[in-house]
Ligand SMILES: NC(=O)c1ccc[n+]([C@@H]2O[C@H](COP(=O)([O-])OP(=O)(O)OC[C@H]3O[C@@H](n4cnc5c(N)ncnc54)[C@H](OP(=O)(O)O)[C@@H]3O)[C@@H](O)[C@H]2O)c1
């Protein structure tokens with residue numbers, strides 16, 4: 001039985017998702033949380049992970065540790081995105097099973113679904129046709145994680161499940177222009193351009209792809225919900241159920257940041273999948289729903305960025 005005293009290991013607790021989950025659990029009275037940063041515990045190392053589990057014996061594991069990045073990072077480093085993620089999740093899942101961890105929550109991503117899925121994307125569309133090439137490696141790793149949890153659930157009857165969030169954003173996001181996702185990249189680019197006399201901003205691709213954006217605090221509540229309720233199945237989409245084009249997103253962020261210059265589009269950069277709107281009815285039927293509106297979430301994220309950004313002069317615009 002999970003209680004407020006259960007020992008819960010949040011793998012990746014310093015990342016955007018892990019830290020939001022940590023805060024949500026603390027706010028809800030969970031007293032026995034466990035975290036480890038990658039310098040002290042490299043989750044790619046099976047022996048280190050095995051020793052950690054033998055010593056700590058967590059009752060619950062929330063896997064928010066991964067090699068994560070935007071479209072260009074995924075496209076440029078497919079080997080690392082495949083292998084690091086496979087190793088991290090394999091070690092966590094295997095040690096959790098071996099040390100009788102009661103509950104495991106695996107975090108994947110909406111890029112596990114086929115590139116040309118019917119929209120909105122239902123969980124059952126998994127593995128029905130080919131993946132988007134820019135994030136195939138990452139998607140393959142995440143699909144293996146989803147399947148491992150599914151097989152443990154069916155073969156051993158354990159409460160292991162997988163949440164597939166859509167594109168996330170919020171405090172502690174990665175604002176580095178080479179490796180980040182689009183939303184934090186746009187905040188950085190528009191802010192920097194505003195400071196530089198409203199110079200033009202160069203964005204990637206055509207602007208026509210559509211994306212669904214979920215604030216990380218909403219995802220954290222979905223994780224809390226999944227911790228406190230036994231999910232009847234393995235795989236659940238987590239999103240808002242609404243998407244917008246990258247072009248519209250650019251206009252929204254430009255207005256919030258107060259940039260008044262031109263927007264240019266670099267057609268040499270990839271668009272990625274044309275659309276990946278999740279069908280979130282399975283999770284909302286159980287009782288979880290996103291609360292934070294996109295515009296409100298971007299405004300608060302921009303405030304966080306202004307309060308926490310490092311020396312902005314060092315941020316390069318690509
Ligand atoms: N960001 C998104 O848009 C998005 C969308 C859908 C799903 N997700 C999923 O959400 C999860 C978390 O993503 P995020 O955005 O929070 O990423 P993040 O901010 O980059 O955080 C990743 C975390 O993983 C840890 N980590 C990475 N490699 C590790 C290693 N070898 N050993 C130990 N720890 C390691 C990092 O630890 P240190 O800080 O100690 O290095 C960091 O805390 C991932 O599973 C991702 O697939 C993210």
Ligand SMILES: C[C@@H]1O[C@H](OP(=O)(O)OP(=O)(O)OC[C@H]2O[C@@H](n3cnc4c(=O)[nH]c(N)nc43)[C@H](O)[C@@H]2O)[C@@H](O)[C@H](O)[C@@H]1O
Nearest residue numbers: 070071074109111135180181182185203204205270271272
């Ligand atoms: C959630 C994640 O989504 C990722 O896919 P994905 O949405 O295309 O990744 P993003 O990097 O967020 O890009 C989304 C869209 O925004 C465009 N875009 C426009 N300007 C920029 C910019 O300055 N920076 C970035 N990064 N994009 C930009 C980009 O071309 C693409 O069409 C996957 O690669 C991951 O595996 C993961 O699943």
